[in-house]
Amino acid sequence: MLIHPWDAPRDDTEWQTWLAAHDFGQLAVNGLPGEPPTVQPLHFAYDAERAEVVTHFARPNPLWAALEADPQVLLSVVDDYVYVPGPWQAAPGSAAEHGVPTSFYAAVQLRCTAHVVDDPAENAGLLNRQLAHFQPAGGSARATPDGPPYGRMLPGIRGLRLEITGVRAKFKYAGQKPEEVRERIASGLAQRRGPRDEAAREHLMRRRNG
Numbered sequence: 173m174l175i176h177p178w179d180a181p182r183d184d185t186e187w188q189t190w191l192a193a194h195d196f197g198q199l200a201v202n203g204l205p206g207e208p209p210t211v212q213p214l215h216f217a218y219d220a221e222r223a224e225v226v227t228h229f230a231r232p233n234p235l236w237a238a239l240e241a242d243p244q245v246l247l248s249v250v251d252d253y254v255y256v257p258g259p260w261q262a263a264p265g266s267a268a269e270h271g272v273p274t275s276f277y278a279a280v281q282l283r284c285t286a287h288v289v290d291d292p293a294e295n296a297g298l299l300n301r302q303l304a305h306f307q308p309a310g311g312s313a314r315a316t317p318d319g320p321p322y323g324r325m326l327p328g329i330r331g332l333r334l335e336i337t338g339v340r341a342k343f344k345y346a347g348q349k350p351e352e353v354r355e356r357i358a359s360g361l362a363q364r365r366g367p368r369d370e371a372a373r374e375h376l377m378r379r380r381n382g
Contacts, residue, residue, distance in 0.1 A: 173281060173340055178347030182379075187341035191218055193281050195305065197249035199227075199334075201286075202242040210235045216247070216334075217305035225334040226298050227281065228289075236288070236330065244285040247334060252371040253277035254347075260360045264352045276345050276372045285339035289331030292317035298331040323325050345376040354380055 181187045201210040204273060214234055216227040225247060239245070254276050262271030267359065291299055299315040299322065315322040346354050354376060361373040 173178065173279065173342060175340065175342045176348065179342045179344045181341045181343060186343070187280050187339065188220055190341075191249060192220065192341075193249055194249050194280075197247055199235075200246040200248060201238045202244065204238055207238075210238050213359055215302075215306070217302045219301070222334045222372070225284065226301055226332070227334070228295070228298060228329045228331045229246040231328055232332055233330075234282075239286050239288060239332075245284050245286050245334065247282040247284060248279070249281075252368055252375060252378055254308045254361065254366065254368050256357060257360070258358045261346075261349070261353065262356075264350055274344075276375070277342075278344075278375060280340045281340045282334070282336050283340075284334035284336050287333040287335060289333060292323075292326050295326050295329065295331040296322070298333070335346055342373055343379060345372065345379055347379060351380075 183372070187316050196213070198213045199214055201212070203209045212233070214227050214229070216225045218225050256274045256276055258271035258273040260270040261274060262268045264340060289298060296315040296317045303312055303315070313321055315326070317323055317326060346357055349357070358373050358376055361369040361376070
């Protein structure tokens with residue numbers, strides 16, 4: 173992922189705050205010899221204090237063999253993406269039709285070392301951490317290695333801890349554009365009111381003012 177200086181996060185807090193509100197992405201695992209990479213969509217729970225991500229998959233999932241062959245993986249999370257029409261991007265004093273269309277988006281890529289978890293008690297603990305993230309109000313029984321309702325289901329899954337070893341983050345929101353252009357883009361997003369337009373506009377305004 174190319175990251176220009178104007179698209180880089182201001183500090184670690186910026187990408188950590190954004191990631192804390194995003195818990196669905198794609199896990200890229202290096203393929204076995206002669207095979208392409210495996211890409212698995214997933215919900216996950218990010219733990220900033222432990223610098224890790226936790227999740228789980230069904231035991232028959234084909235990614236396990238690739239994970240065991242090479243535990244170095246990449247978790248990619250992308251959101252707040254919008255299409256920006258060319259006229260919005262036109263340089264001051266130039267013809268609107270000469271503006272270059274582009275995409276805005278926020279992205280965080282976590283390089284991780286994967287640790288497969290098969291111990292029933294540890295798996296139950298990972299599930300409870302995920303439940304606490306996705307259902308903070310409760311409503312589901314706690315997982316235990318041998319009790320109902322989840323104990324009998326644990327053999328059907330394998331847990332996964334992703335130890336974060338590197339981070340690349342990008343917030344592509346016209347950071348290099350003149351103020352006049354950024355104002356025009358912000359106005360266009362506010363008027364269009366399409367999916368994710370408001371989130372993109374907030375990023376643009378926040379980073380302009382930051």
